Amino acid sequence: MTDFETFAAPGFALQKGGALPVAKLAYKTLGTLSPARDNVVLIPSWYSGTHREAEYCMVGPDRAISPDKHFIVFTNLLSNGLSSSPSNTPAPFEAARFPRVTLYDNVRLQHMLLTEKLGVEHIKLVAGWSMGGCQSFQWGVQYPDMMDAIAPLCCSARTASFNKVFLLSLRRALTLDPAYAEGFYTRPPVAGLKAFAAIYAGWGFSEPFYRTEGFRQFGASTCEEFVASFWEGAMIHHDANDLLTLLQTWYDGDIAAGGDYDKALASIKARTVIMPGQYDSYFPPVDSEYEASKIPGAVCRTIPSIWGHMTLWNPEDRGFIDDGLRLALGD
Numbered sequence: 001m002t003d004f005e006t007f008a009a010p011g012f013a014l015q016k017g018g019a020l021p022v023a024k025l026a027y028k029t030l031g032t033l034s035p036a037r038d039n040v041v042l043i044p045s046w047y048s049g050t051h052r053e054a055e056y057c058m059v060g061p062d063r064a065i066s067p068d069k070h071f072i073v074f075t076n077l078l079s080n081g082l083s084s085s086p087s088n089t090p091a092p093f094e095a096a097r098f099p100r101v102t103l104y105d106n107v108r109l110q111h112m113l114l115t116e117k118l119g120v121e122h123i124k125l126v127a128g129w130s131m132g133g134c135q136s137f138q139w140g141v142q143y144p145d146m147m148d149a150i151a152p153l154c155c156s157a158r159t160a161s162f163n164k165v166f167l168l169s170l171r172r173a174l175t176l177d178p179a180y181a182e183g184f185y186t187r188p189p190v191a192g193l194k195a196f197a198a199i200y201a202g203w204g205f206s207e208p209f210y211r212t213e214g215f216r217q218f219g220a221s222t223c224e225e226f227v228a229s230f231w232e233g234a235m236i237h238h239d240a241n242d243l244l245t246l247l248q249t250w251y252d253g254d255i256a257a258g259g260d261y262d263k264a265l266a267s268i269k270a271r272t273v274i275m276p277g278q279y280d281s282y283f284p285p286v287d288s289e290y291e292a293s294k295i296p297g298a299v300c301r302t303i304p305s306i307w308g309h310m311t312l313w314n315p316e317d318r319g320f321i322d323d324g325l326r327l328a329l330g331d
Helices: 051-058 103-117 131-142 161-175 180-183 192-206 209-211 214-218 223-235 240-251 259-264 287-292 309-313 315-331
Strands: 005-013 019-030 038-043 071-075 123-129 147-153 271-274
Touching: 005 103, 005 192, 019 051, 019 103, 019 240, 038 051, 038 103, 038 131, 038 147, 051 071, 051 123, 051 309, 103 131, 123 131, 123 192, 123 315, 131 147, 131 240, 147 315, 161 192, 161 240, 180 240, 180 259, 192 223, 192 240, 214 223, 259 309, 271 315, 309 315
Parallel strands: 038 071, 038 123, 123 147, 147 271
Antiparallel strands: 005 019, 019 071
């Protein structure tokens, strides 16, 4: 038994070249589609996350996005372990042979799910956090007439150079573990995964979070305990090839696909509410403010939180986030 359904697209061509014989998209729906089909909210997953975490962090009866009001579609990124991934795809695209996939590919597959399987032609809101938010930007450019609004949270429309340095360090941490064996490992590269988690720990939360010992909220008495209990626990169960393929998708993120970035931002027609985290190291507010300045009518509302990139997970920040989502929804 699973808590999701699967949409299959045969002969799925990829933006960077090649194709998947079958692209499988894992998804879940909540709520009821209105007779007018005008209450659809799409929430894509984020790096190392699934629809389960997205539902936990972003949806609830008393939240801005509610199954009592909305027909919510949760989608899982390609290579996240549930949708088509290195860990679940047969030869010749298994393990390190899995092809390079982009946010463009993910959004095109989601569009096929909505239109061909679910009968959805219009979306009220595309909202997401981190790589989920990157996909909301991609939706706004790729299908500009299909949605009323987008709400990108703690993300960017193009992966910045500083962000890429972080991603390169993660790749090194995994691939330099001898157990990784060029991606054809017989046992998990545990040492690499633990190094991966330690690097993530320094970027996911902010310097003020560590300075004020915010990790004590998680039952850790030291930062070392926090890395071991929270971050290693979060990362060590993932397949390394899945993490690396998804990392490449993040690295390649660019709504302009190497073209005119300002023009791509200006092409977004949807009502746009961008919410960066005040101390987010991956996606700093300065980048979000620039994006908002180029998108017609866009609003940038910085989340005042010391949780850095992880602000979505802080219950105390959800009121601010929900206010922004209500603004995007027009409520």
